[in-house]
Amino acid sequence: MKDKLSRRDILHASAGAAAMASGFAAEAAQSAPDVNKNSAPSKLRITDMRAVTIAANYDYPIIRIDTNQGVYGYGEVRDAGVKGIALILKAHLVGENPLNMERLLRKIRLFAGQGRMGGGYSAVDMALHDIAGKVYGVPAWRLLGSKQRDKIRIYCDTTGHEDPKIYAERMKKRQQMGFTFFKMDLYTRLVKNRPGAVNHRGVATEKGLGYLCEYIEAVRDAIGWDVPLAADHFGPLNLNDSIRYARAFEPYDLAWAEDILQVGHLGPGGDAPRNWRAYQEIKQATTTPLAIGEGLFGLEEGFKDFLDNHAVDIIHPDPETSGALIETKRIADYADLQGIPTAVHFAGSPVGCMASVHMAATIRNFVAMENHAVDMPWWSDLVTGLPKPIIQNGYIQVPDTPGLGVELNEEVVKEHLRYPGYFEPTPEFNEVIVSGFRRVGPWPHYDENGNWCNCVTY
Numbered sequence: 001m002k003d004k005l006s007r008r009d010i011l012h013a014s015a016g017a018a019a020m021a022s023g024f025a026a027e028a029a030q031s032a033p034d035v036n037k038n039s040a041p042s043k044l045r046i047t048d049m050r051a052v053t054i055a056a057n058y059d060y061p062i063i064r065i066d067t068n069q070g071v072y073g074y075g076e077v078r079d080a081g082v083k084g085i086a087l088i089l090k091a092h093l094v095g096e097n098p099l100n101m102e103r104l105l106r107k108i109r110l111f112a113g114q115g116r117m118g119g120g121y122s123a124v125d126m127a128l129h130d131i132a133g134k135v136y137g138v139p140a141w142r143l144l145g146s147k148q149r150d151k152i153r154i155y156c157d158t159t160g161h162e163d164p165k166i167y168a169e170r171m172k173k174r175q176q177m178g179f180t181f182f183k184m185d186l187y188t189r190l191v192k193n194r195p196g197a198v199n200h201r202g203v204a205t206e207k208g209l210g211y212l213c214e215y216i217e218a219v220r221d222a223i224g225w226d227v228p229l230a231a232d233h234f235g236p237l238n239l240n241d242s243i244r245y246a247r248a249f250e251p252y253d254l255a256w257a258e259d260i261l262q263v264g265h266l267g268p269g270g271d272a273p274r275n276w277r278a279y280q281e282i283k284q285a286t287t288t289p290l291a292i293g294e295g296l297f298g299l300e301e302g303f304k305d306f307l308d309n310h311a312v313d314i315i316h317p318d319p320e321t322s323g324a325l326i327e328t329k330r331i332a333d334y335a336d337l338q339g340i341p342t343a344v345h346f347a348g349s350p351v352g353c354m355a356s357v358h359m360a361a362t363i364r365n366f367v368a369m370e371n372h373a374v375d376m377p378w379w380s381d382l383v384t385g386l387p388k389p390i391i392q393n394g395y396i397q398v399p400d401t402p403g404l405g406v407e408l409n410e411e412v413v414k415e416h417l418r419y420p421g422y423f424e425p426t427p428e429f430n431e432v433i434v435s436g437f438r439r440v441g442p443w444p445h446y447d448e449n450g451n452w453c454n455c456v457t458y
Contacts, residue, residue, distance in 0.1 A: 188204050
């Protein structure tokens with residue numbers, strides 16, 4: 001016969017079990033990772049969007065998306081664009097959970113376009129990644145996938161000069177700064193004062209092309225024939241001009257000729273081409289690699305035809321136009337499937353720069369990323385949270401801190417504002433300014449049964 005447990009025995013046993021469970025819970029709590037107590041993700045909501053514009057070589061419009069839990073995110077409109085292209089999206093975002101990134105981006109994609117018109121969508125994408133990374137305690141690149149590299153190779157433009165030797169000396173100084181990838185601007189106007197060099201359309205003659213190639217040769221002799229060198233800004237070239245230029249460049253083994261076709265295609269400008277057939281014809285006529293894309297938005301809207309038809313050798317999206325992190329990674333991954341590399345165009349502030357760095361860290365077919373602020377000593381000081389200078393020996397380190405990994409340096413930003421005011425309220429953007437099909441509310445009319453009402457029907 002089994003002994004019966006008294007009520008006192010049961011109570012003692014229960015107390016012991018509770019104490020043991022409490023000990024286990026305390027031990028588990030001590031070993032658990034830190035939890036971000038500043039945010040309750042399911043209850044997070046966007047409350048506001050504000051902006052500032054930093055005066056620079058190309059102005060930098062910066063946005064800030066605020067939430068009801070004090071977590072905020074920074075984004076950047078395309079350089080030389082305007083903050084309003086992002087602020088008109090505010091009414092479509094307020095009240096939404098910023099962690100629903102892809103749904104929100106689908107919602108505003110209707111209002112994105114080529115050139116600077118992609119800047120608002122792109123700025124929002126950046127700010128949403130900044131918020132989500134802070135909430136989840138992970139860097140923005142982790143929200144996209146795996147990190148393919150720890151640092152991003154940077155190339156920079158160099159101011160030109162009509163004397164090829166001086167131009168070459170300036171490029172050599174870039175190399176001495178630690179850069180390992182180079183790009184030069186080959187404006188046809190460099191040779192405009194030489195007899196017989198430029199025709200009535202502002203395009204180099206065969207004689208003029210020979211002069212232009214003197215610049216490439218001088219730079220090659222200065223920095224080496226074994227390092228990557230790209231070229232850009234050739235002038236108002238049509239299709240046949242582009243073929244002539246590209247063929248003249250062949251002996252110099254360029255990394256690419258950028259946006260070589262400027263006229264005679266469908267599109268808002270030479271950096272946002274729409275005629276893939278013209279580029280395909282140029283590509284078939286030369287061995288000089290062709291790069292396009294800094295003004296194109298979206299995979300389907302901008303890049304897909306060029307990639308499907310292998311009309312270019314390299315794509316060159318600018319994340320501040322192409323769609324920032326999610327969309328530019330889509331574009332790059334699709335290009336990778338076609339065996340086409342991705343270089344990154346960039347000419348903005350450290351905010352957009354670091355968003356682009358996070359994206360570039362995750363793509364397999366990355367080549368190099370541009371920077372237009374090498375000669376601006378205060379550029380790195382616009383933000384905190386990063387090693388200084390941001391570019392070291394031609395590379396930028398990929399942050400592992402939450403979100404984009406940067407905070408604005410308020411004091412420095414205020415020194416360089418284009419317009420007075422620091423993230424002032426934007427009540428003028430509270431109401432919907434741009435929209436697709438939108439039913440706002442009831443109106444007085446006879447309904448389908450003939451009854452007069454102030455209601456919503458048919």
